[in-house]
Amino acid sequence: MLKKKKKRVVIGMSGGVDSAVAAALLLKQGYDVTGVFMQFWFPQGVTYGENRCCSLESFNQAKEVADNLGIKIHKLNVGKEFKAKIVDEFISDYAALKTPNPCVSCNKFIKFDLFLKKSLTLFDADYIATGHYAQVKKVGRKFKLLRGKDENKDQSYFLYNLDQNALKHVLFPLGKYNKPQIRKIAKKMNMAIHAKKDSQEICFVGKSHSSFLSRYLNLKPGKIVDENGKEIGKHNGLQLYTVGQRKGIGLAGGPWFVTGIDKTRNLLIVTNDPEKSKIFSPALQCHKLNWVAGEPKFPFKCQAQIRYRSKPEKCKVTKVKDEIFVEFIKPQRAVAAGQSIVFYKKQEVIGGGVIK
Incomplete structure (x- = not known):
C-alpha cells in the first residue's frame, strides 16, 4: 500500500x-513544513528598535527554531518588490497628504501574492502559512476569512485583500489560539524566543516616523491654527500629520488634536475640544475595494472598522455607479484618507477598501 504523501506547507x-x-x-498536524525568511528593503542610516524583522539577529533566531524543529529554512529576497510596492507608495501617499497602511499593502502584494506564487512554484507547496491571528473556513465552495479567536491580537483587519485563490492556499495555525497560549507553547518547547517582544513599529520606518519622511519629502513649515482660524503655533510640514493625531503636534495647553489639513493655505487645523469639533464624520467614501467571497448585493448593513484598533461600528454600505458610500449610525472620529476600512458580518470579513 502506497504511503500517503504529506501536504507541503511553506511558512x-x-x-x-x-x-x-x-x-x-x-x-504536529502532519504537514511537510519548510521555512522561508523574507528579506525586505531598508534604507541606510535609519535607527531601528529591537526585534526588527529581516535583521541578521532575527534570521539567526528563525534558523535556530527551524534547526530545532528539524525543518529547512530558506532566504527569499523580496527587497526590490517591497521597495516599489510598499515603501515608494507609502512615501507618495504621505506626499499627497494621505495616511497609508503599509501592513495592508505588504499582505496584499508581498506575503499573499509574491510569497504565495514563489512558494507554489519554487517549493511545489500546497499551502503557505503565516503567524497571523486569523482563520480561514471553507463553506461549500467558498472560503471565508474570519477573525482570530484572540480579540486583542486579531489581525483579520490587515487581510481583507485576500481573494478566493489566495485563501485556498493559506493556513493560519494560530487562529484558534490566544497570545498567552502561544507563548506558553513556545516556553514548553524550550524556544529561546518565547518571551521575545512583539514588534510595534512599521518595519522599514524605524524609531522616528517624522525623520524617515523628512528624508524623502519636501517639507514646508507653516502655521497651526484652531478651528476659528487663530494662529497658535507652527508646523514642520503638513505631510507629518494626520487627522486625529494627538502626539507630536508640539503645542502647550493641550491635549490638541488635528482636525483638518488645508493644503492650499499650508495650514494645520487643531482643536483641544474634540467632542465639539469637526473631527467626527457621519459618512465616508472608499475605493480600491476587495470582496473576499465575491461582491455582495447593495445596499447592505454590517459593521466596519476604520483603523486596526478601532471598535467595529454599525453602518450601511451603498454603491452608486462605481462609488462606495458608507453611512455610520454613530459619527466616526478621525476618518483619515488612505487608511483602510474593513467590513464585517459578525466574525466574517466581507471585504474592505481604502478611504478617500
Missing part, C-alpha cells in the same frame, strides 16, 4: 514567537 518565519509556534503546530 513565513520572521524570527518571532508567532511564526515559530505556527511552524511547530503545522508539524
Whole structure:
C-alpha cells in the first residue's frame, strides 16, 4: 500500500514567537513544513528598535527554531518588490497628504501574492502559512476569512485583500489560539524566543516616523491654527500629520488634536475640544475595494472598522455607479484618507477598501 504523501506547507518565519509556534503546530498536524525568511528593503542610516524583522539577529533566531524543529529554512529576497510596492507608495501617499497602511499593502502584494506564487512554484507547496491571528473556513465552495479567536491580537483587519485563490492556499495555525497560549507553547518547547517582544513599529520606518519622511519629502513649515482660524503655533510640514493625531503636534495647553489639513493655505487645523469639533464624520467614501467571497448585493448593513484598533461600528454600505458610500449610525472620529476600512458580518470579513 502506497504511503500517503504529506501536504507541503511553506511558512513565513520572521524570527518571532508567532511564526515559530505556527511552524511547530503545522508539524504536529502532519504537514511537510519548510521555512522561508523574507528579506525586505531598508534604507541606510535609519535607527531601528529591537526585534526588527529581516535583521541578521532575527534570521539567526528563525534558523535556530527551524534547526530545532528539524525543518529547512530558506532566504527569499523580496527587497526590490517591497521597495516599489510598499515603501515608494507609502512615501507618495504621505506626499499627497494621505495616511497609508503599509501592513495592508505588504499582505496584499508581498506575503499573499509574491510569497504565495514563489512558494507554489519554487517549493511545489500546497499551502503557505503565516503567524497571523486569523482563520480561514471553507463553506461549500467558498472560503471565508474570519477573525482570530484572540480579540486583542486579531489581525483579520490587515487581510481583507485576500481573494478566493489566495485563501485556498493559506493556513493560519494560530487562529484558534490566544497570545498567552502561544507563548506558553513556545516556553514548553524550550524556544529561546518565547518571551521575545512583539514588534510595534512599521518595519522599514524605524524609531522616528517624522525623520524617515523628512528624508524623502519636501517639507514646508507653516502655521497651526484652531478651528476659528487663530494662529497658535507652527508646523514642520503638513505631510507629518494626520487627522486625529494627538502626539507630536508640539503645542502647550493641550491635549490638541488635528482636525483638518488645508493644503492650499499650508495650514494645520487643531482643536483641544474634540467632542465639539469637526473631527467626527457621519459618512465616508472608499475605493480600491476587495470582496473576499465575491461582491455582495447593495445596499447592505454590517459593521466596519476604520483603523486596526478601532471598535467595529454599525453602518450601511451603498454603491452608486462605481462609488462606495458608507453611512455610520454613530459619527466616526478621525476618518483619515488612505487608511483602510474593513467590513464585517459578525466574525466574517466581507471585504474592505481604502478611504478617500
